[in-house]
Structure formats: structure tokens, C-alpha cells
Amino acid sequence: MIEAKDLNFSYDVDILKNIAFSISESSICTILGPNGSGKSTLLKILDKLLKPKKGTVLIENENLENLSIKNVAKKIAYLAQENEVSFSFSVFDIVLTGRAHNVGMLNQPSKEDIKIAKKAISLVGLQNLINKPFTQLSGGQKRLVLIAQALAQEAKILLFDEPTNHLDFSNQYAILNLIKNLIKKHNLTAIITLHDPNLAAWISDIVIMIKNGSLLKFGPVKSIMNAQNLSELYETKITVINNNGKLFITPLEFI
Numbered sequence: 001m002i003e004a005k006d007l008n009f010s011y012d013v014d015i016l017k018n019i020a021f022s023i024s025e026s027s028i029c030t031i032l033g034p035n036g037s038g039k040s041t042l043l044k045i046l047d048k049l050l051k052p053k054k055g056t057v058l059i060e061n062e063n064l065e066n067l068s069i070k071n072v073a074k075k076i077a078y079l080a081q082e083n084e085v086s087f088s089f090s091v092f093d094i095v096l097t098g099r100a101h102n103v104g105m106l107n108q109p110s111k112e113d114i115k116i117a118k119k120a121i122s123l124v125g126l127q128n129l130i131n132k133p134f135t136q137l138s139g140g141q142k143r144l145v146l147i148a149q150a151l152a153q154e155a156k157i158l159l160f161d162e163p164t165n166h167l168d169f170s171n172q173y174a175i176l177n178l179i180k181n182l183i184k185k186h187n188l189t190a191i192i193t194l195h196d197p198n199l200a201a202w203i204s205d206i207v208i209m210i211k212n213g214s215l216l217k218f219g220p221v222k223s224i225m226n227a228q229n230l231s232e233l234y235e236t237k238i239t240v241i242n243n244n245g246k247l248f249i250t251p252l253e254f255i
């Protein structure tokens with residue numbers, strides 16, 4: 001579904017080095033790594049927002065470089081790390097822009113576009129705020145709106161940069177559970193960056209561990225989410241407690 005071959009990226013200095021992985025349909029992949037390790041940069045490359053210095057991204061065997069912006073939007077929905085909308089559009093208007101790739105320049109959104117946008121709003125539980133200006137929402141509510149906008153895109157691939165940002169404890173699980181159910185029900189594929197390895201272990205099939213811009217480990221949760229790899233990744237002693245297959249991960253010095 002998504003394959004990255006030998007990806008390298010630089011700003012003034014090298015940020016990503018020789019990143020390679022492949023992720024099959026209907027799977028959830030989490031990118032873990034310390035602050036500044038290159039997780040968001042990698043997601044932006046996968047959404048064609050940044051161009052790699054070297055290497056290739058294949059989306060369903062097609063080179064991302066050859067896809068138009070419109071076709072990228074049909075295939076890939078991207079949620080940025082921060083809530084970036086500053087205009088006073090309503091929740092509904094913002095979620096409806098998730099249908100933009102489907103609406104011609106001079107055309108109105110169709111009844112189907114409106115239905116899809118409303119469905120996405122109810123999926124994230126914001127039907128009561130549908131007409132409220134985005135700028136008057138809390139950080140967590142804004143996050144949910146942008147998740148709904150991404151869902152309204154109906155893309156096969158979801159790239160979510162810290163989707164749990166600003167969400168309360170319960171909503172973090174609720175929204176990841178929603179993503180998980182959608183992925184499995186509709187055979188989608190998700191690549192998500194997260195800071196909490198507990199959430200990553202709970203939601204993911206596959207994990208990418210990035211340290212200093214290089215791939216430290218890539219593989220199924222069961223094979224690589226262990227104390228040794230996590231301790232090396234975060235440069236702190238980490239313990240992993242396995243309770244009937246469920247992993248509980250915490251820095252050793254705090255227990």
C-alpha cells in the first residue's frame with residue numbers, strides 16, 4: 001500500500017537518512033521517536049508536502065512524485081500536528097473542505113458531499129457544535145474537527161500527526177479506537193505519530209522507531225515493542241509489562 005525506499009531529507013542539515021519501510025493495506029503503523037527525530041518530516045514527505053532529497057515513495061505501486069495534488073488528496077488524508085485554521089469558519093464548513101478534491105472549482109458541493117461531511121462530524125461526536133465558529137472551540141474540539149475533515153476526505157490512507165494532541169485522557173482512547181475501527185472496517189491504512197508508546201502498542205499493527213533521523217527498528221508491535229528497543233529509542237531505562245498480551249510501558253525510574 002505504502003512503500004518508502006531509501007528516503008533522505010535535509011533542511012540545512014540532514015534530517016532523515018535512508019528510511020525504508022512498507023506498510024500493507026488495512027494496517028495501522030505508528031511512528032515513535034524522541035522530539036525532533038523526524039516523525040513529522042516523514043509524514044509530510046508521505047503527503048508530498050516536502051520533497052525528499054533522495055529516495056522514493058510508492059502509493060499502491062505508483063510513484064508519489066507522479067501524482068497530482070488532487071490525486072494525492074483522493075488517496076491520502078493528512079492531519080497536521082497543530083490546529084492551523086485561523087478563519088472563523090463553522091465546524092461544518094471546515095469539515096466540508098475535506099470534500100474539496102471532489103468538487104470542481106466553480107461547483108457547489110453535492111448532496112452526497114454534504115452527507116459525508118455531516119457523517120464525519122457525527123463520527124467524532126461534534127453534531128452539537130456543527131454551526132459553531134472554529135475559532136471559538138477548545139483545543140481538543142478543534143482537533144476533533146480536523147480529524148472529521150480528514151475522515152470526510154474518504155481517502156484510503158490516513159496520515160495523522162499526533163491525533164491525540166489536546167484531547168483529554170478518555171478522548172485519546174476514543175478517537176484512536178474510532179480510527180482503528182474505521183481502518184479495519186473499510187480496509188484503510190493509517191500512519192500515525194504518537195508520543196505515548198502505550199497508545200502505540202494498543203492501536204498499532206506495526207511500529208516505525210526513528211532516532212536522529214534514522215530508522216532504529218521497523219516491525220510488528222510484538223516483535224519490536226520491548227524494553228531494550230524502547231530504552232535505546234528514548235535513551236532512558238524503560239520497562240514493558242506484559243499483562244495477558246497487553247503491554248504497559250513506563251520509564252523504570254518512576255515505578
Ligand SMILES: Nc1ncnc2c1ncn2[C@@H]1O[C@H](COP(=O)(O)OP(=O)(O)OP(=O)(O)O)[C@@H](O)[C@H]1O
Nearest residue numbers: 011012015033034035036037038039040041042081
Ligand atoms: N522548517 C524547518 N526548517 C529547518 N529545520 C526544521 C524545520 N522543521 C523541522 N526542522 C527540524 O527538523 C528536525 C525534525 O523535525 P520534526 O518536526 O520532523 O521532528 P518530530 O520527530 O516530529 O518532533 P516532535 O516530536 O518534537 O514533534 C528537527 O531537528 C527540527 O528542528
